[in-house]
Amino acid sequence: MAPPEALSGDGAFTVRRHQPELVSPAKPTPRELKPLSDIDDQDGLRFQIPFMHFYSHKASMKGKDPAQVIKKALSEALVFYYPFAGRLREGDGRKLMVDCNGEGVMFTEADADISLHQFGDTLQPPFPYFDELLYNVPGSQGVLNCPLLIIQVTRLQCGGFILAYRLNHTMSDGPGIVQFLNAVVEIAGGAREPSVAPVWRRELLSARDPPQITCTHREYEQIPSNYDPIWTQESIAHHSFFFGPKELEAIRQMFSSYNNGQYTTRFEALTAFLWRCRTKALQLEPSQEVRFMCISNVRGKSNPPVLPLGYYGNGFVYPAAVTTAGKLCENPFGYALELVKKAKAEATVEYMQSVADFMVTKGRPCFVMPGTWIVSDTSRLGFRGVDFGWGKAVYGGPATAGAGPFPGASYYAACENAKGEEGIVVPFYLPLSAMKRFIHELDRVLGQLEQLTSFSDSLASLS
Incomplete structure (x- = not known):
């Protein structure tokens, strides 16, 4: 791994960020093309949506590195959710599909000399120093041929940490990404597989043949x-x-x-x-x-x-x-x-x-x-x-x-x-x-x- 790179956050603190890396599934996964549904690939969902989770210090977790815990469990969870490790391609009629090539999701670990309380009494958007806490990896911003998840784990001076990530919205909605995160949580806790098995089945929300527009939109x-x-x-x-x-x-x-x-x-x-x-x-x-x-x-x-x-x-x-x-x-x-x-x-x-x-x-x-x-x-x-x-x-x-x-x-x-x-x-x-x-x-x-x-x-x- 490359040495950490120092970044300043408005002069208020410093983030030391390791070189971004691709985290691939821990085991070989199927190589296939999986079409998205006709709900997934509409134009209004072709963007990356950011999320953040802030965690306090916990004495019983002393000596455990959240970045390494999450990265290891992420790799194992991707065995079950392997489409997230692929890349989107576009076919005829602007149809999107996932090339399940196992290339991986983008992962960055970092350290910041700032404590959780310095973010304010009530944590709510807009979050200060957002650009330092979710590094915009060059070439990762697109919808096609880019990582479908970009993740950064930043360790804080107080012992807490921040999980920030960007999701290609064509892949999942809120319930979908929470389901995936809970699979990572379960595997981090020692489970061999998620308690809720992931279901692709995007054909369930594909157009009928022939299409029948029955409602006013x-x-x-x-x-x-x-x-x-x-x-x-x-x-x-x-x-x-x-x-x-x-x-x-x-x-x-x-x-x-x-x-x-x-x-x-x-x-x-x-x-x-x-x-x-x-x-x-x-x-x-x-x-x-x-x-x-x-x-x-x-x-x-x-x-x-x-x-x-x-x-x-x-x-x-x-x-x-x-x-x-x-x-x-x-x-x-x-x-x-x-x-x-x-x-x-x-x-x-x-x-x-x-x-x-x-x-x-x-x-x-x-x-x-x-x-x-x-x-x-x-x-x-x-x-x-x-x-x-x-x-x-x-x-x-x-x-x-x-x-x-x-x-x-x-x-x-x-x-x-x-x-x-x-x-x-x-x-x-x-x-x-x-x-x-x-x-x-x-x-x-x-x-x-x-x-x-x-x-x-x-x-x-x-x-």
Whole structure:
């Protein structure tokens, strides 16, 4: 192995990074071409999505090196998940397939002279020193002919460590990557094989022959690509907002008079609340069309299930609710709630099959970006529960707002604040002026509910 290379992190600390290396399966694996599903290889998933897990020092693990523990278990887990060690190729009709060549995933180990507490009382995106904690290995950024996983383990001065990684999103969704990480965890703990056997079966979500588009897919409507009223030349702010149990219940109760006797989940209430506040902060023209897309997984939504236990491909769709900025902002909050519920309800197995047929028929297009806010709730997927022996992660989940090159997205992640309260953290990318108005709008509405969290202190960090 090459000697460590010193890197500075804004002068605040130093990272000593070893030469990146490829970690291959510990045993020979099949050499084959495995097509992705027609849900996997749509244009909107052709990017690498970053995640981070922060772990505290644990006295009982003294003398054990997390980088070596994870690297060894990773190599053994890749025997079962060998497609991750391959490379994507593109065939006719933009069809993606994995060349299972065993080349390996990219792995970097590093040491940083910084302690976990120096990252702040509440760990949430955006994370400081992100570029030092997940090294962008030259030539690794692409979708085709590049590693499908890029991993860095950084040991901290306090005895804790950070696991950061980028996943080629065409390979897996949130449940899929958590399943893979738990396989690494089990093998690190001494298991010979994962307790949940991985299932490829991507043909289950491939287009029918002939394709039959049976649903309306407004998430893929074609609108002028040069028209986007949200993302301007103004500087962009990246900020996260923590909602604890008190805030989440108060927001849900705020919608109780709008639910028409139906139960409203905390996700539905929080999402409707934030979508309306976000749209008001953007100050769009009243006639401007806006979209909300709800990432909805179809796992467990049919009997028998369409996706078997162990399936680790992408198993979600994102139906769109469409309205105008004027209608969304001028109507009561119940209007936004109705649209959120409607979008969620559209995510059926038939809808997913129709999306697969749509992809093949229309050339695998990207979703609509102008005027769009996409939400993915990862808070219940178990990212924080990934335990390599050092305990539950202090934070585990997506590392940023935005979906790769698409800034109009938010990932809900499970989080614990400085008071020890368990809640949800929601990151946003917004133009700076809109972010300031967004904070004011959150405080205005929450202030009318009860004495809840104020986000006004966030304004100082944006100036």
